[in-house]
Amino acid sequence: MRVGIDVGGTNTDAVLLDGSAVLAGVKQPTSPDVTLGIVNALNTLGGQHPFDPADVSGVMIGTTHFINALIEARRLAPTAALRLGLPATASLPPLVGWPKPLVEALQARTYLAHGGHEFDGRHIAELDADEIRRHAADMAAHGVRSVAVSSVFSPINTDFERQAAAILEEELGGSVAISLSHEIGRIGLLERENATIINAALRELAQQITDALIGAVRDYGITAPVYLSQNDGTLMDIDYTRQYPVATFASGPTNSMRGAAALSGLGNCVVIDIGGTTSDIGVLNKGFPREATGEVTVAGVRTNFRMPDVLSIGIGGGSHVRSAGREVGPTSVGYQLTERALVFGGGEFTATDAAVALGYAAIGDPALVAGLDRDHARAALATVAAAITDAVERMRISAEPLPVVAVGGGSILLPDELPDLGEVHRPEHFEVANAIGAAIAQVSGEVDRVYAIPDGQRDRIVEEAKAEAVDKAVAAGANPGDVHVVDFDEVPLPYIPGNATRIRVKAVGELAMEALR
Amino acid sequence: MSDTPGTNTTATTGTARLAAADIADLARGAAILGTGGGGDPYIGQLMALEALEENGPVELVTPAALPDDAQILPVAMMGAPTVMIEKLPSVEQFVVAVDALGRYLGVTPTHIACMEAGGVNSTIPIVAAAQMGLPLLDGDFMGRAFPELQMVTATLFGIPATPMSITDDKGNAGIFTTVSNLWAERLARVVTVEMGAAAIVSLYPMRGHQAREAAVADTLSLCVRLGRAVREARAVHADPVAAVAQVLGGRLIHRGKVVDVVRRTTAGFARGEAKLAGLEANAGTTLALSFQNEHIIATRDGVVLATAPDLLICLDMDTGEPITTESLRFGHRIALVAAPCDARWQTPAGIELVGPRYFGYDLDPVRWDQVAL
Numbered sequence: 001m002r003v004g005i006d007v008g009g010t011n012t013d014a015v016l017l018d019g020s021a022v023l024a025g026v027k028q029p030t031s032p033d034v035t036l037g038i039v040n041a042l043n044t045l046g047g048q049h050p051f052d053p054a055d056v057s058g059v060m061i062g063t064t065h066f067i068n069a070l071i072e073a074r075r076l077a078p079t080a081a082l083r084l085g086l087p088a089t090a091s092l093p094p095l096v097g098w099p100k101p102l103v104e105a106l107q108a109r110t111y112l113a114h115g116g117h118e119f120d121g122r123h124i125a126e127l128d129a130d131e132i133r134r135h136a137a138d139m140a141a142h143g144v145r146s147v148a149v150s151s152v153f154s155p156i157n158t159d160f161e162r163q164a165a166a167i168l169e170e171e172l173g174g175s176v177a178i179s180l181s182h183e184i185g186r187i188g189l190l191e192r193e194n195a196t197i198i199n200a201a202l203r204e205l206a207q208q209i210t211d212a213l214i215g216a217v218r219d220y221g222i223t224a225p226v227y228l229s230q231n232d233g234t235l236m237d238i239d240y241t242r243q244y245p246v247a248t249f250a251s252g253p254t255n256s257m258r259g260a261a262a263l264s265g266l267g268n269c270v271v272i273d274i275g276g277t278t279s280d281i282g283v284l285n286k287g288f289p290r291e292a293t294g295e296v297t298v299a300g301v302r303t304n305f306r307m308p309d310v311l312s313i314g315i316g317g318g319s320h321v322r323s324a325g326r327e328v329g330p331t332s333v334g335y336q337l338t339e340r341a342l343v344f345g346g347g348e349f350t351a352t353d354a355a356v357a358l359g360y361a362a363i364g365d366p367a368l369v370a371g372l373d374r375d376h377a378r379a380a381l382a383t384v385a386a387a388i389t390d391a392v393e394r395m396r397i398s399a400e401p402l403p404v405v406a407v408g409g410g411s412i413l414l415p416d417e418l419p420d421l422g423e424v425h426r427p428e429h430f431e432v433a434n435a436i437g438a439a440i441a442q443v444s445g446e447v448d449r450v451y452a453i454p455d456g457q458r459d460r461i462v463e464e465a466k467a468e469a470v471d472k473a474v475a476a477g478a479n480p481g482d483v484h485v486v487d488f489d490e491v492p493l494p495y496i497p498g499n500a501t502r503i504r505v506k507a508v509g510e511l512a513m514e515a516l517r
Numbered sequence: 518m519s520d521t522p523g524t525n526t527t528a529t530t531g532t533a534r535l536a537a538a539d540i541a542d543l544a545r546g547a548a549i550l551g552t553g554g555g556g557d558p559y560i561g562q563l564m565a566l567e568a569l570e571e572n573g574p575v576e577l578v579t580p581a582a583l584p585d586d587a588q589i590l591p592v593a594m595m596g597a598p599t600v601m602i603e604k605l606p607s608v609e610q611f612v613v614a615v616d617a618l619g620r621y622l623g624v625t626p627t628h629i630a631c632m633e634a635g636g637v638n639s640t641i642p643i644v645a646a647a648q649m650g651l652p653l654l655d656g657d658f659m660g661r662a663f664p665e666l667q668m669v670t671a672t673l674f675g676i677p678a679t680p681m682s683i684t685d686d687k688g689n690a691g692i693f694t695t696v697s698n699l700w701a702e703r704l705a706r707v708v709t710v711e712m713g714a715a716a717i718v719s720l721y722p723m724r725g726h727q728a729r730e731a732a733v734a735d736t737l738s739l740c741v742r743l744g745r746a747v748r749e750a751r752a753v754h755a756d757p758v759a760a761v762a763q764v765l766g767g768r769l770i771h772r773g774k775v776v777d778v779v780r781r782t783t784a785g786f787a788r789g790e791a792k793l794a795g796l797e798a799n800a801g802t803t804l805a806l807s808f809q810n811e812h813i814i815a816t817r818d819g820v821v822l823a824t825a826p827d828l829l830i831c832l833d834m835d836t837g838e839p840i841t842t843e844s845l846r847f848g849h850r851i852a853l854v855a856a857p858c859d860a861r862w863q864t865p866a867g868i869e870l871v872g873p874r875y876f877g878y879d880l881d882p883v884r885w886d887q888v889a890l
Contacts, residue, residue, distance in 0.1 A: 088686030118713040
């Protein structure tokens with residue numbers, strides 16, 4: 001049996017799974033106390049379907065604690081950013097373009113030092129150990145408790161970041177956490193560095209939160225390993241979470257999409273999550289959300305770590321209907337649907353009122369919309385369907401038809417069939433889709449690096465990259481017999497001779513859970 | 518610009534000021550003139566912002582206002598955009614490049630200029646001008662982006678690219694004197710790779726009377742107006758694509774969704790072709806967009822609609838955001854705008870330098886308004 005728990009900003013979902021069968025599923029308001037929230041979830045699950053804690057083979061948790069801490073700029077550690085790249089890169093020092101309140105919340109200090117690599121692996125400058133020691137002394141004097149280290153082209157050569165980390169550890173002692181940029185982001189120095197600084201700022205909180213999560217699970221009598229959900233829909237263990245809290249940032253939408261897809265029995269599909277004000281649309285490929293290709297802005301900071309590609313449009317159950325139904329949204333009654341919508345005795349014509357008037361859903365008091373112009377209601381839902389169809393079209397990455405899965409309270413707005421897209425799948429249990437998404441997750445390994453490819457060597461290099469991704473997945477806990485490559489991408493870099501090519505490979509596999517027990 | 522909001526440079530003095538608050542508009546406008554190439558405007562935008570915030574606004578001078586004996590030293594970044602986002606320049610690199618060339622020539626620069634108004638090279642000279650406290654020419658020598666350094670109007674006027682300086686982040690500087698601008702391109706490209714595939718160059722040193730003749734005038738203020746037009750159109754829910762076409766005096770030639778992108782890197786350049794399945798009025802048609810760093814040729818159902826040197830600009834159909842060739846991908850809904858290039862590119866010499874045949878396509882240029890849509 002597995003337990004999946006998804007701690008969202010508003011609600012905490014939990015499920016008990018046996019294989020793919022949902023034995024119990026609960027949803028309750030998120031508790032401000034981390035431990036209490038997990039204990040409540042486990043108790044409620046046990047109440048619904050009594051189970052022996054010893055029979056649980058794994059607990060998978062998705063959490064928004066870390067991204068919320070960043071957005072609210074609270075509980076962040078005093079952080080230093082050390083960049084290796086001098087004499088290059090000084091035109092844009094670390095933290096450039098950051099919102100000022102966040103910089104202050106980090107009590108951030110920035111340091112530039114010599115080092116870094118060229119695109120072809122040559123050194124920009126040699127590492128200067130004394131220079132780093134001087135920076136370390138200044139960090140210590142200013143009470144820095146976490147350090148982000150970035151080095152130019154570290155995704156191609158990791159040596160300088162590792163060497164600098166060793167020197168910092170020597171000087172600052174083991175209590176200062178060190179985050180290395182090559183382990184967090186991709187090519188694109190500022191974005192990778194930003195992601196690393198964010199990670200560094202969350203390291204103390206990661207220690208506290210994971211301790212609380214583990215404590216709650218153990219108190220319940222479960223001795224099985226605990227994992228956390230990552231942005232890409234795979235799992236990481238507790239040690240990894242303590243080192244890479246940023247990897248949890250988008251686990252909410254990812255778990256929701258993966259859960260919905262699993263409940264529908266679909267690996268490749270579009271998932272439409274229709275809420276009160278917005279609809280989020282994402283695409284799953286072989287069960288994993290497609291990743292955003294460009295930069296992702298988090299709390300006003302540009303980053304490039306792995307995030308799902310989600311398109312949000314301003315249409316939801318609470319969207320205002322205007323112009324005889326030709327316009328729906330983006331304004332909405334939001335969370336006040338139960339006060340302001342017509343079916344709840346309010347005075348505002350919402351998309352939900354249109355659905356109730358046409359008999360698609362029984363919400364509130366249908367009598368209150370009996371007098372609504374049916375043509376206007378039909379027009380409003382046609383507008384919704386057209387906008388959703390349009391957004392789905394934009395998210396498709398090929399001309400292949402993709403099944404459509406609709407979840408969320410606002411999914412009553414959609415017809416059973418959409419023009420051009422076909423049948424709309426509406427899975428059961430979708431209210432706990434997030435927790436199911438967490439519970440069914442696998443583990444992954446990824447390679448993202450720039451290679452210089454000599455003539456005739458491409459196939460060999462591609463095979464090596466794939467083998468490395470598989471090895472990383474196994475190292476992360478995947479069952480070796482089950483790991484396979486799910487994503488491969490090869491992009492030649494212009495202007496550079498020697499066939500410089502960026503290769504990305506991702507391999508995933510089922511967790512080797514029994515082996516770990 | 519700060520002193521003359523909503524207008525071009527003032528007729529009386531020929532100057533305006535470029536301030537930090539203008540940079541976001543300028544960078545978006547430069548990405549539009551980049552016609553798919555020209556590099557990541559974000560890095561250039563940040564560097565220009567930092568430089569203006571630290572040193573104050575930069576004076577912009579329209580070419581017509583240059584005295585004969587003005588000494589102009591243009592500055593540019595040369596190299597791979599994919600390297601520039603990783604290995605950022607040093608603080609001194611811009612000034613080192615200008616100083617190296619000035620010292621070699623035995624001149625003191627009076628103005629900084631921009632060779633390429635499209636992409637990252639629209640903002641690099643702002644950094645140099647701000648750091649050196651020098652005025653910046655409101656203009657460039659392409660009126661758009663092109664991939665090679667001899668592809669400038671200055672070449673048409675016989676202005677040599679060299680002596681040129683080339684500098685790296687480490688403080689190395691070199692000077693080239695070459696027999697042609699094409700040789701400058703070849704040699705500088707090799708040295709750029711040796712310098713780590715990203716270098717700052719100062720080239721095409723020229724006097725005021727030469728710049729007056731050769732420059733494409735007022736393209737930096739055009740970038741600001743373009744960026745502002747997109748922003749303001751969006752703010753009032755008007756069509757930003759129409760706003761871009763209007764500012765450039767061009768026209769919308771196709772609306773379509775990307776259904777295929779084929780890329781290949783040959784001789785160091787990103788070549789390829791995107792297929793845009795027509796939407797709305799263009800439904801049922803397919804447009805093939807050929808690119809070589811920049812967009813070169815638009816062909817709809819076998820009919821060539823427009824080619825370089827005129828501008829072929831891909832914009833997001835809804836937001837009007839410019840789309841680079843690197844970020845073209847399936848599902849992108851694109852409005853393709855064709856707009857006139859500087860008239861000198863349409864002369865026989867201009868066409869030889871930047872026409873379709875130079876890029877390896879055996880056809881004569883087709884003007885932005887030549888084909889009935």
